[in-house]
Amino acid sequence: MERTLVMIKPDGVERNLIGKVINFFEEKNLRVVALKKVRLSKKQAQAFYVVHKDRSFYESLTDYMSSGPVVAMVLEGENAIQKVREIMGATDPKEAKEGTIRKLFGLDKEKNTVHGSDSPESAQKEIPFFFSDYELLSAE
Ligand code: CMP
Numbered sequence: 001m002e003r004t005l006v007m008i009k010p011d012g013v014e015r016n017l018i019g020k021v022i023n024f025f026e027e028k029n030l031r032v033v034a035l036k037k038v039r040l041s042k043k044q045a046q047a048f049y050v051v052h053k054d055r056s057f058y059e060s061l062t063d064y065m066s067s068g069p070v071v072a073m074v075l076e077g078e079n080a081i082q083k084v085r086e087i088m089g090a091t092d093p094k095e096a097k098e099g100t101i102r103k104l105f106g107l108d109k110e111k112n113t114v115h116g117s118d119s120p121e122s123a124q125k126e127i128p129f130f131f132s133d134y135e136l137l138s139a140e
Helices: 010-014 018-027 042-048 058-065 080-088 101-105 120-130 133-137
Strands: 002-008 031-038 070-077 114-116
Touching: 002 018, 002 080, 002 120, 010 018, 010 070, 018 031, 018 070, 018 080, 018 101, 031 120, 031 133, 042 058, 042 120, 070 080, 070 120, 080 101, 080 114
Parallel strands: none
Antiparallel strands: 002 070, 002 114, 031 070
């Protein structure tokens, strides 16, 4: 069993896609361990995406991610990190495969509807960013 952090980005929340996005994951046998809707401040978005701080898109990405509410969740399942990445599709919706969330709902590279941890190391940092031990234990 593995856990990963998924975030429904402001474009997904704004277009009322929360249920549809979660359904993609549940249909593939991933379980929601913890879930919350929050509005990130600019500083929080900068902290969450700090690995990208030297990239040209960092400023725009963190403006966007703090522009409206997001839904953060921890999903659990076998090979959850890789599975979520496959269900989401490529970062750029134009390159995402048919049947993926980003192909269906993504608007562009930035407004690509969902984020998922890209490795076990990222998941280990991203899960506690949103959820306390207490919130995670309550799912067991
Ligand atoms: P995400 O999985 O949230 O992780 C970093 C985000 O940066 C990525 O999805 C994209 O939405 C965003 N982004 C914007 N521009 C780029 C780019 N040129 N390359 C990669 N990611 C980008």
